[in-house]
Amino acid sequence: MPRSSLDSFFEPRSVAVVGASSTPGKPGRTVIENLIANGFKGRILPVNPRGGKICGFPVSKTIEELPSGIQMGIVMLPAAQTPAAIQECAERGISSVVLAAGGFAEVDHAGEDLQAELKEVIRKTGVRVLGPNTAGHISTPDRFTSSFFPLGKIPNGPISYIAQTGNFTGAMMRSIMSGEHYGVARCIGLGNAVDIDEADVLEFLADDPKTKSIFIYLESLHRPQTFLKIARKVTRTKPVVMLKGGATEGGAKAAMSHTASLGSDDNVLDGALKQAGVVRIDEFTYLFTAAKAAAMMPIPAGNRVGFVSPSGAFIVHISDICHQRTDLVFSKIAAATQKRLEDISPPFINISNPVDVFPSATVNGMEFAWREAMTALLKDPNVDAVVAILILADELGEMKLDFILDLKRRFPEKPIYISFSGDENSNAAAKSFLEPKGVPTFPRIEDPFKVLDILVQCRKSLA
Amino acid sequence: MPRSSLDSFFEPRSVAVVGASSTPGKPGRTVIENLIANGFKGRILPVNPRGGKICGFPVSKTIEELPSGIQMGIVMLPAAQTPAAIQECAERGISSVVLAAGGFAEVDHAGEDLQAELKEVIRKTGVRVLGPNTAGHISTPDRFTSSFFPLGKIPNGPISYIAQTGNFTGAMMRSIMSGEHYGVARCIGLGNAVDIDEADVLEFLADDPKTKSIFIYLESLHRPQTFLKIARKVTRTKPVVMLKGGATEGGAKAAMSHTASLGSDDNVLDGALKQAGVVRIDEFTYLFTAAKAAAMMPIPAGNRVGFVSPSGAFIVHISDICHQRTDLVFSKIAAATQKRLEDISPPFINISNPVDVFPSATVNGMEFAWREAMTALLKDPNVDAVVAILILADELGEMKLDFILDLKRRFPEKPIYISFSGDENSNAAAKSFLEPKGVPTFPRIEDPFKVLDILVQCRKSLA
Numbered sequence: 001m002p003r004s005s006l007d008s009f010f011e012p013r014s015v016a017v018v019g020a021s022s023t024p025g026k027p028g029r030t031v032i033e034n035l036i037a038n039g040f041k042g043r044i045l046p047v048n049p050r051g052g053k054i055c056g057f058p059v060s061k062t063i064e065e066l067p068s069g070i071q072m073g074i075v076m077l078p079a080a081q082t083p084a085a086i087q088e089c090a091e092r093g094i095s096s097v098v099l100a101a102g103g104f105a106e107v108d109h110a111g112e113d114l115q116a117e118l119k120e121v122i123r124k125t126g127v128r129v130l131g132p133n134t135a136g137h138i139s140t141p142d143r144f145t146s147s148f149f150p151l152g153k154i155p156n157g158p159i160s161y162i163a164q165t166g167n168f169t170g171a172m173m174r175s176i177m178s179g180e181h182y183g184v185a186r187c188i189g190l191g192n193a194v195d196i197d198e199a200d201v202l203e204f205l206a207d208d209p210k211t212k213s214i215f216i217y218l219e220s221l222h223r224p225q226t227f228l229k230i231a232r233k234v235t236r237t238k239p240v241v242m243l244k245g246g247a248t249e250g251g252a253k254a255a256m257s258h259t260a261s262l263g264s265d266d267n268v269l270d271g272a273l274k275q276a277g278v279v280r281i282d283e284f285t286y287l288f289t290a291a292k293a294a295a296m297m298p299i300p301a302g303n304r305v306g307f308v309s310p311s312g313a314f315i316v317h318i319s320d321i322c323h324q325r326t327d328l329v330f331s332k333i334a335a336a337t338q339k340r341l342e343d344i345s346p347p348f349i350n351i352s353n354p355v356d357v358f359p360s361a362t363v364n365g366m367e368f369a370w371r372e373a374m375t376a377l378l379k380d381p382n383v384d385a386v387v388a389i390l391i392l393a394d395e396l397g398e399m400k401l402d403f404i405l406d407l408k409r410r411f412p413e414k415p416i417y418i419s420f421s422g423d424e425n426s427n428a429a430a431k432s433f434l435e436p437k438g439v440p441t442f443p444r445i446e447d448p449f450k451v452l453d454i455l456v457q458c459r460k461s462l463a
Numbered sequence: 464m465p466r467s468s469l470d471s472f473f474e475p476r477s478v479a480v481v482g483a484s485s486t487p488g489k490p491g492r493t494v495i496e497n498l499i500a501n502g503f504k505g506r507i508l509p510v511n512p513r514g515g516k517i518c519g520f521p522v523s524k525t526i527e528e529l530p531s532g533i534q535m536g537i538v539m540l541p542a543a544q545t546p547a548a549i550q551e552c553a554e555r556g557i558s559s560v561v562l563a564a565g566g567f568a569e570v571d572h573a574g575e576d577l578q579a580e581l582k583e584v585i586r587k588t589g590v591r592v593l594g595p596n597t598a599g600h601i602s603t604p605d606r607f608t609s610s611f612f613p614l615g616k617i618p619n620g621p622i623s624y625i626a627q628t629g630n631f632t633g634a635m636m637r638s639i640m641s642g643e644h645y646g647v648a649r650c651i652g653l654g655n656a657v658d659i660d661e662a663d664v665l666e667f668l669a670d671d672p673k674t675k676s677i678f679i680y681l682e683s684l685h686r687p688q689t690f691l692k693i694a695r696k697v698t699r700t701k702p703v704v705m706l707k708g709g710a711t712e713g714g715a716k717a718a719m720s721h722t723a724s725l726g727s728d729d730n731v732l733d734g735a736l737k738q739a740g741v742v743r744i745d746e747f748t749y750l751f752t753a754a755k756a757a758a759m760m761p762i763p764a765g766n767r768v769g770f771v772s773p774s775g776a777f778i779v780h781i782s783d784i785c786h787q788r789t790d791l792v793f794s795k796i797a798a799a800t801q802k803r804l805e806d807i808s809p810p811f812i813n814i815s816n817p818v819d820v821f822p823s824a825t826v827n828g829m830e831f832a833w834r835e836a837m838t839a840l841l842k843d844p845n846v847d848a849v850v851a852i853l854i855l856a857d858e859l860g861e862m863k864l865d866f867i868l869d870l871k872r873r874f875p876e877k878p879i880y881i882s883f884s885g886d887e888n889s890n891a892a893a894k895s896f897l898e899p900k901g902v903p904t905f906p907r908i909e910d911p912f913k914v915l916d917i918l919v920q921c922r923k924s925l926a
Contacts, residue, residue, distance in 0.1 A: 107811045246779050251779050312717070313626075313708060315721065317706065319709075352720075420638075422638055423638070
């Protein structure tokens with residue numbers, strides 16, 4: 001059968017929850033609660049042999065009993081029952097299915113056989129399947145999710161994730177929702193990817209107007225050539241950042257038992273991804289910190305950074321980091337910038353970029369010093385992005401941070417990233433103030449530079 | 464004149480504050496407020512030409528007017544007045560002086576001349592000087608500090624810092640105090656180190672019973688041979704961890720204008736430090752996260768880690784990190800451990816270390832699964848340390864964390880490090896619960912492993 005597009009996965013008008021449960025805390029109930037919390041506008045049709053009602057929705061006892069015209073099925077049954085369930089969904093006209101169950105090729109030989117059986121049903125019926133062994137997917141523009149992790153309302157935003165793990169529609173999404181201030185468009189846990197794989201999803205996201213940047217965690221490429229071909233195209237319009245798990249022998253062995261996947265030779269893959277414009281990262285955390293920066297600020301036009309530091313030691317250390325591990329350079333600043341920075345500093349201070357702003361702060365006050373130094377750098381045509389490390393402590397004269405929002409408005413084409421040194425309660429308050437208004441903050445002083453470098457790499461392939 | 468020891472710097476019985484101020488917010492007042500807040504038991508004698516009282520202490524108008532028998536002077540005067548002030552301190556019998564002022568060799572040629580003048584006075588008088596261009600030092604066992612950054616009461620603990628920057632007795636100390644739950648013994652901002660240098664301080668800390676671990680930020684070694692000789696000895700009894708700023712050309716250039724110091728050839732130094740047992744790190748943040756681990760937990764006996772993970776993806780990624788960037792290995796677990804882990808997991812799950820604990824949690828509940836997996840690994844003679852990544856979210860059944868404190872008591876010789884995935888508010892609450900009781904937590908999942916690796920390196924030289 002010909003493969004249908006993924007549209008009905010992301011914009012379903014109706015969804016059957018097979019294996020729905022009335023018991024609070026059970027995945028078969030949580031998935032329905034998530035749909036309600038996200039304001040899903042379509043029909044929700046629980047299926048459970050016991051019948052009755054779940055969360056107010058009348059329950060069908062079998063898939064066969066479901067009305068016709070349903071687009072999607074979320075199947076929460078044990079592994080062994082899933083091939084038959086797919087067959088029944090197909091017979092009822094349901095063309096898209098999410099399979100939550102684990103217990104397939106990732107565990108043992110019996111699971112491998114079951115996975116083969118599943119593939120055969122998919123081939124015969126033409127039903128498109130996400131999973132198995134997935135925690136589901138998220139599509140905020142359509143107020144939809146198949147996640148069975150208790151999430152509640154998921155914030156909408158320009159970032160989309162493709163993940164070969166359930167994490168991203170589970171605990172990590174919860175971490176983003178509770179700890180960060182950016183939102184997602186689509187988020188897909190591929191699981192064992194017996195049908196829908198990373199290439200299918202990347203193709204969908206390439207043309208998805210709601211997705212501005214794509215972040216990927218993969219342990220294997222099921223169709224590397226197709227994936228790379230699509231990537232070459234999409235990286236011209238959208239940043240694509242990827243962490244490849246299983247890059248080492250130890251990691252690859254772990255990947256085998258996680259998603260039953262065998263990665264390709266890592267060096268070959270590394271070169272191919274680079275050629276396709278996919279920016280590879282080596283730490284999990286940057287899938288979130290870089291996503292935050294991409295969601296809130298423009299992608300930097302180039303690698304020339306202006307850095308406002310409260311400490312000479314930070315300038316020394318960050319210079320080392322940037323020199324050793326990034327393509328970033330500290331801009332040679334224009335004469336006008338130089339003059340302005342000298343004007344606001346005590347006479348004996350040597351001014352250059354990075355700017356040690358503390359001498360100016362001791363003379364002019366904290367807010368004036370940071371504001372004027374950041375403004376001068378943002379005005380400079382030689383500067384593509386500005387990173388400032390603030391020192392916040394009431395006793396030093398409270399710094400009102402409105403000026404940073406003003407700078408964001410005045411220089412919308414240049415990223416501004418903020419980090420901190422000093423009182424952690426003040427830093428947390430600054431984060432809560434700045435991030436909902438679109439200025440990303442980073443607790444570790446190294447991170448704004450590493451994140452900027454990731455997005456500078458993305459810039460290279462953008463047309 | 465012969466050089467006296469640094470005892471009077473760390474245990475002064477009386478201190479003159481030259482350039483004391485009655486104006487709130489001025490460094491010359493803040494330094495006195497810090498002394499009061501820390502409960503300094505000795506005499507505090509402000510000096511200011513205006514006389515009167517500052518914070519209740521009678522003010523001497525000149526250094527000459529001070530009573531005799533004062534051990535230490537904190538001199539808060541402009542750079543140009545400092546050579547004369549040292550001379551006057553010497554004449555008054557003050558043998559230890561902290562010089563806060565900047566404006567010496569780090570800024571210009573006039574400053575270089577002034578610094579030479581200062582050195583000459585020091586040579587002639589034999590006064591021992593910390594600075595100039597320092598934010599002071601801290602000595603919590605003696606309730607003393609010369610810091611003029613508003614700090615308040617500084618928590619006591621086993622970690623000592625040597626820093627060629629004012630940061631550590633300023634904003635970074637504030638960050639530790641507000642964001643972490645460990646304390647310091649001694650903390651020394653060397654500044655331009657015209658007299659007291661890193662070798663002097665390391666020698667003091669080597670024999671200091673209050674210092675259990677030493678963390679160092681340096682941009683240059685003033686007496687590399689002496690420093691390395693002392694280091695070889697001290698690293699046999701105490702971990703010594705160092706970040707060397709200016710490791711690259713860019714960083715070295717920045718160091719020149721920060722502390723007027725020219726580092727040695729970095730590769731040569733790298734080998735020499737390694738031979739001396741000093742563990743070199745490459746990110747500033749680890750000066751605090753590794754210090755926290757060293758303060759709260761024993762130094763690991765070896766490099767064999769047990770890892771309890773809520774996600775296969777974390778196992779894959781952390782395996783990559785450990786393989787590529789650390790000396791850590793995941794222990795081959797004993798048969799009894801294997802059996803126990805299998806007993807608490809669903810039958811189809813392949814058990815090994817790292818342990819994917821989620822299948823067990825879905826069957827047995829979160830708390831049981833983590834507790835039993837961590838216990839099994841801690842009991843295993845093949846495991847030197849255990850890292851667990853928790854998932855905390857009320858809806859998943861709240862995990863009571865008392866069992867972690869219990870494990871700390873039962874296995875006092877094995878480090879336990881905690882990280883998180885999931886709800887950030889719960890993570891923050893867990894940190895506030897665990898850290899005051901001596902269990903370190905790390906927000907980034909990569910960090911417990913990187914920190915463990917740092918301390919495993921330290922273990923190698925410990926006798």
